[in-house]
Amino acid sequence: MGVRKKTLDFLDLAFKLLVAMVVLVFVLYPFVAVFGKALYRNGRLNFSEFLFLKGELFLVKNSIVSATLTAFLSTLFALSIGLMTFFASSRQRKIIMFILLLTMVSPPFIGSLTYIELFGRNGLITKQILKLSINPYGLWGIVSVQTLGFTSLNAVLLMGYLDAFDNTMIESARSLKANTTSILLDIVIPIIRPAIAVSFLLSFIRSMADFSSPMIIGGAYNTLATEAYLSIIAKGNSPRASAMSIILFIPSILVFLVYTYFSKQEQRASKSSRDTKGELKKTGLYYAIMVLAFFFILWVIIQYSAIFLAAFTDKYKGDTYFTFENIINSIPYLKDSFIRSILYSIIAGILSSLIGLILSYYSYIKNIKYMRVLDFISNMPYIVPGTFFGLGYIFAFNKWPLELTGTGLIVILNLIFRQIPMSIRTIQNSMTQIEKATLNSAKDLGAHSLDILKDVVFPMTYSGLFLSFSNAFISSMTTIGSIIFLVYPSKKLATLVLFDLVSSGKYKLASVLSVVIIIICLSVSLLSYRILNRGRENVS
Amino acid sequence: MFLEIKNLTKKYNYLEVVKDISFSIEEKEIICILGPSGCGKTTILQAIGGFIDIDGGGIILNGKNIEKLDAEERNIATVFQSYGLFPHKTVLENIIYGLKFRKVKKREAVLEGKRMLDILNLRGYGDKRVTALSGGEQQRVALGRALIVKPKLLLLDEPFSNLDTKLRISMREELLRIREVFNITMLFVTHDQEDAFSIADRIILMNKGRIEQIDSARSLYFNPKSEFALKFIGSSNIKDGYFVRPESIKVTSHGGKEARVMDKTFKGSFMEYIIKYQNSSYLMYRLNNEEELQIGSKIYIEMGKKKI
Numbered sequence: 115m116g117v118r119k120k121t122l123d124f125l126d127l128a129f130k131l132l133v134a135m136v137v138l139v140f141v142l143y144p145f146v147a148v149f150g151k152a153l154y155r156n157g158r159l160n161f162s163e164f165l166f167l168k169g170e171l172f173l174v175k176n177s178i179v180s181a182t183l184t185a186f187l188s189t190l191f192a193l194s195i196g197l198m199t200f201f202a203s204s205r206q207r208k209i210i211m212f213i214l215l216l217t218m219v220s221p222p223f224i225g226s227l228t229y230i231e232l233f234g235r236n237g238l239i240t241k242q243i244l245k246l247s248i249n250p251y252g253l254w255g256i257v258s259v260q261t262l263g264f265t266s267l268n269a270v271l272l273m274g275y276l277d278a279f280d281n282t283m284i285e286s287a288r289s290l291k292a293n294t295t296s297i298l299l300d301i302v303i304p305i306i307r308p309a310i311a312v313s314f315l316l317s318f319i320r321s322m323a324d325f326s327s328p329m330i331i332g333g334a335y336n337t338l339a340t341e342a343y344l345s346i347i348a349k350g351n352s353p354r355a356s357a358m359s360i361i362l363f364i365p366s367i368l369v370f371l372v373y374t375y376f377s378k379q380e381q382r383a384s385k386s387s388r389d390t391k392g393e394l395k396k397t398g399l400y401y402a403i404m405v406l407a408f409f410f411i412l413w414v415i416i417q418y419s420a421i422f423l424a425a426f427t428d429k430y431k432g433d434t435y436f437t438f439e440n441i442i443n444s445i446p447y448l449k450d451s452f453i454r455s456i457l458y459s460i461i462a463g464i465l466s467s468l469i470g471l472i473l474s475y476y477s478y479i480k481n482i483k484y485m486r487v488l489d490f491i492s493n494m495p496y497i498v499p500g501t502f503f504g505l506g507y508i509f510a511f512n513k514w515p516l517e518l519t520g521t522g523l524i525v526i527l528n529l530i531f532r533q534i535p536m537s538i539r540t541i542q543n544s545m546t547q548i549e550k551a552t553l554n555s556a557k558d559l560g561a562h563s564l565d566i567l568k569d570v571v572f573p574m575t576y577s578g579l580f581l582s583f584s585n586a587f588i589s590s591m592t593t594i595g596s597i598i599f600l601v602y603p604s605k606k607l608a609t610l611v612l613f614d615l616v617s618s619g620k621y622k623l624a625s626v627l628s629v630v631i632i633i634i635c636l637s638v639s640l641l642s643y644r645i646l647n648r649g650r651e652n653v654s
Numbered sequence: 655m656f657l658e659i660k661n662l663t664k665k666y667n668y669l670e671v672v673k674d675i676s677f678s679i680e681e682k683e684i685i686c687i688l689g690p691s692g693c694g695k696t697t698i699l700q701a702i703g704g705f706i707d708i709d710g711g712g713i714i715l716n717g718k719n720i721e722k723l724d725a726e727e728r729n730i731a732t733v734f735q736s737y738g739l740f741p742h743k744t745v746l747e748n749i750i751y752g753l754k755f756r757k758v759k760k761r762e763a764v765l766e767g768k769r770m771l772d773i774l775n776l777r778g779y780g781d782k783r784v785t786a787l788s789g790g791e792q793q794r795v796a797l798g799r800a801l802i803v804k805p806k807l808l809l810l811d812e813p814f815s816n817l818d819t820k821l822r823i824s825m826r827e828e829l830l831r832i833r834e835v836f837n838i839t840m841l842f843v844t845h846d847q848e849d850a851f852s853i854a855d856r857i858i859l860m861n862k863g864r865i866e867q868i869d870s871a872r873s874l875y876f877n878p879k880s881e882f883a884l885k886f887i888g889s890s891n892i893k894d895g896y897f898v899r900p901e902s903i904k905v906t907s908h909g910g911k912e913a914r915v916m917d918k919t920f921k922g923s924f925m926e927y928i929i930k931y932q933n934s935s936y937l938m939y940r941l942n943n944e945e946e947l948q949i950g951s952k953i954y955i956e957m958g959k960k961k962i
Binding site: 282283284285288291293301305307 | 703704705724725726727728730731732734735736737738739740741742751752754755756796799800803
């Protein structure tokens with residue numbers, strides 16, 4: 115017994131040290147490195163890189179304007195979809211969920227691709243149907259592409275809130291003769307206000323940080339994110355890029371603080387049976403909601419049909435015909451990059467979930483103080499823009515003893531730690547279901563701390579781990595910002611190949627690659643949903 | 655007849671949860687639907703409130719058929735088991751919410767709301783958040799919110815289930831008082847016979863979607879019309895088509911039938927005995943101001959058997 119306990123104690127300590135080390139080295143250090151790059155020159159504090167704020171303040175203004183518009187529109191559409199599903203049958207909900215899922219498993223800039231095909235100078239809708247020749251590039255291009263991309267996550271977030279809505283509140287209001295419009299304005303919307311605020315803020319940060327859509331569709335409309343990207347890619351000026359990333363980071367951290375504040379305000383409404391819902395009278399506001407929601411859904415359907423059509427058709431003398439030629443032509447682009455992408459994403463998915471599990475075990479279940487600090491630090495990749503995190507990796511790991519730049523390892527590490535915040539959230543969410551008494555019983559029966567991790571916590575967070583894996587896999591498959599500076603040109607990942615194809619106007623090939631990415635992610639997502647649901651049925 | 659339910663039927667996925675139910679209520683009556691969980695009692699309440707569509711039958715309030723009307727068109731208010739209070743509004747805002755749809759001016763509404771707070775002994779609570787209130791206070795806010803619109807009929811779903819024993823007793827008294835103040839008819843559902851016995855004028859006993867018996871508490875207890883009614887309400891000894899309540903077995907000093915005390919349990923105000931008589935066990939209650947019997951002793955009893 116003594117030897118066993120000693121071995122386990124040693125392993126316990128090793129786990130703690132390992133987790134502490136990786137979080138400090140791969141999350142905190144790169145973060146600090148960006149500040150170092152921007153603020154230190156020749157060993158002294160130096161603010162000259164921030165002078166761009168004087169001459170190029172329009173960059174900040176552009177970023178804020180486009181982020182505000184995107185955040186407003188994507189929240190408005192998401193709210194409409196959320197409220198529509200609130201009144202919909204479970205079958206209709208499933209269909210809408212599938213459509214939302216479609217946009218969530220796509221690379222972030224995919225909207226730009228179809229936007230140009232549909233609304234561009236030679237766009238199918240603007241040129242061929244409406245006979246217009248308008249310039250699609252600029253502010254409204256960015257806003258519409260980002261709105262299309264961000265609305266789904268917001269809608270899913272709001273639907274989660276509405277799912278937990280106490281239905282007796284609505285029934286009470288109805289029995290007091292409240293009409294549908296009043297119920298929505300007086301009861302439903304005020305109660306989900308925290309969720310509305312959260313989705314607005316989330317979209318705001320995401321829009322600020324997104325450089326890919328403005329690069330493709332922004333035209334002359336430059337933002338902080340695109341300028342930071344170009345500073346590295348075109349000018350090789352990393353201090354300038356760092357300074358811009360720090361400026362981008364400021365609103366993000368503010369928004370994150372507000373976000374945490376609103377998250378704490380969450381209504382813990384009881385889940386009541388929904389037998390009696392869906393019979394609200396269809397008046398006034400209800401129709402406005404339906405119009406907005408259907409407009410968005412139609413938009414998604416048109417965009418995605420366009421991608422699928424573009425992948426399988428070509429034009430000859432003005433006639434469109436069905437072909438596999440695009441697919442054959444895309445094979446050279448697909449071959450290596452996709453295998454690499456899938457492999458990296460699987461590794462990132464597994465490791466970020468495992469590290470998340472061990473970290474959460476020590477911080478959330480065992481409540482060790484310094485582990486809670488590490489837990490907080492590991493949330494940073496969630497707050498900072500992707501490019502910020504990518505730059506940090508370049509600055510942190512370009513010299514001995516951690517000279518990793520140019521290797522595949524740095525990309526994998528970046529993917530792992532970029533996903534850690536979401537993994538921790540998902541895992542801790544499923545840990546809330548483990549009762550203190552269960553843990554104490556195990557301890558009482560003589561289980562070592564690591565036995566508890568293996569025999570109690572691991573099996574009981576199984577669904578959380580699974581979900582965390584599939585989320586991390588999908589994000590890694592579709593991410594671009596954090597890895598774009600890290601990937602060696604000969605070792606590209608699928609999203610980067612896709613980004614290049616879209617940037618250079620090869621829309622047909624880009625469509626094929628998009629379709630493949632979407633199919634892979636969609637299958638993983640649906641498969642995990644199936645497995646998780648089956649697991650749940652077995653329990654009940 | 656104030657409220658009349660005629661042949662009400664409700665199915666969920668082909669499963670009939672309410673089967674051909676009919677009953678009626680007089681004005682100012684307090685009626686309780688009593689039954690085990692899953693007997694269909696809440697479904698009836700939801701059907702009257704207008705929150706579910708019914709599959710057959712009629713609901714007549716004050717001579718008018720209302721089963722086709724929406725919930726908001728019926729002059730009925732409901733107090734839900736979980737109260738359904740609006741957590742983002744204050745106590746007063748909750749209470750006066752319904753007046754908004756009756757074209758009452760905001761100032762008058764506030765005055766009326768304050769009067770309601772007084773009636774419910776909630777004076778000074780108006781500006782508090784409902785989430786800061788105790789269960790009993792939330793219950794009264796929910797009542798006030800329903801009563802302020804002067805409904806013809808008040809429906810209450812398990813009104814006492816979230817309250818502790820002491821609060822239960824005071825809320826029962828509160829409901830009786832409210833009936834006097836507002837002249838209101840009430841229909842409530844519960845699975846707790848004590849709630850039903852304490853305040854209901856008549857009890858509708860339900861089982862598996864059907865009505866077993868409609869009676870006063872007294873007749874339900876003394877003259878149960880079915881084995882279900884007998885078993886569901888109170889304790890009883892059932893033998894060969896006859897029943898005897900445990901408190902109806904009397905120990906006599908002489909004469910009577912011979913029995914033996916097998917076991918006893920102290921229950922506070924009374925003792926519970928298990929006695930053996932003619933090779934069967936019987937449950938017997940004796941108040942604790944009577945002499946305590948010893949286990950194993952021989953006693954003589956009289957029992958008033960009744961036919962089920």
